[in-house]
Amino acid sequence: SHWHSDHIGAASMYGAKVEIIAHEITRELLARFPDPLRPLPTVTFKENLIVELGVEKLELSYKGANHCPGNIFIYAPKQKVLTKIDIVSPGSCTFMHCDASENISGWIEAHEQILEYDFDFLVGGHIVRWGTREDVLTSQEYFRDMQTYVEEALDRMCSPEGAAEFFMTGPPEHYAVYTENWINSMVNYVTEKLIIKTTSNGQKWSDRLAGVTTNTKYHAYTLVESNRTERSHKGYQKRGTGGTDYFI
DSSP: OOSOHHHHTTGGGGOTTSOOEEEHHHHHHHHHSOOTTSOOOSEEESSEEEEEETTEEEEEEOOOOSSSTTOOEEEETTTTEEEETTSOOTTBOOSHHHHHOSOHHHHHHHHHHHHTSOOSEEEOSSSSSOBOHHHHHHHHHHHHHHHHHHHHHHHHHSSHHHHHHHHSSSOGGGHHHHHHHHHHHHHHHHHHHHHHOBOTTSSBHHHHSBTHHHHHHHHHHHHHHHHHHHSOOSSGGGTTTTOSSOOO
């Protein structure tokens, strides 16, 4: 699926003669950071590849970076089984920081890409059971709710007036402390809003997904930072030009 050792860290046990198929970025990363336990792929592809063995078929597809560059979709159409690793952890709000993902906008988008497939079973890479479409929709709803509160936090605390509360209260040499307080205040805002929210089925998120009370704050930090760096939000680019919306 991708180059991380928690998924292919024992690939060498199959021996040197086995054919290993992966995305070309996965091969590039493994070549750059060699690991004898993770041998280089012998076959790579860029966008799509069909693998056939007898009457069985797998459809491999790369739709862009999400959890990490090179992370692919693996689909068995006859069995209606989709393997997409480290996006949805069925029944859980997933591991910290959006499953330690790199491209958060792509990671969020991958939920919708998963739902474009006709699948009955989702192999998510972690958790002891397979997933369903309902699991994907639940995860998507959780992170959409979080995104709403992240945008609210940015509205409140990234304007000149909102940020001034954190950055205009003491000597400039304490800038790092002010930054920590500012970021943590946005994270705390998002976390509290999400945990107390009554969701679409009348339950709290902690009743619907495991890990909500422990991991939400880590997801909130990641979404706050990814929104500040990956997404456009109201005049961020107006810094120094007299804009009155965002300045950070």
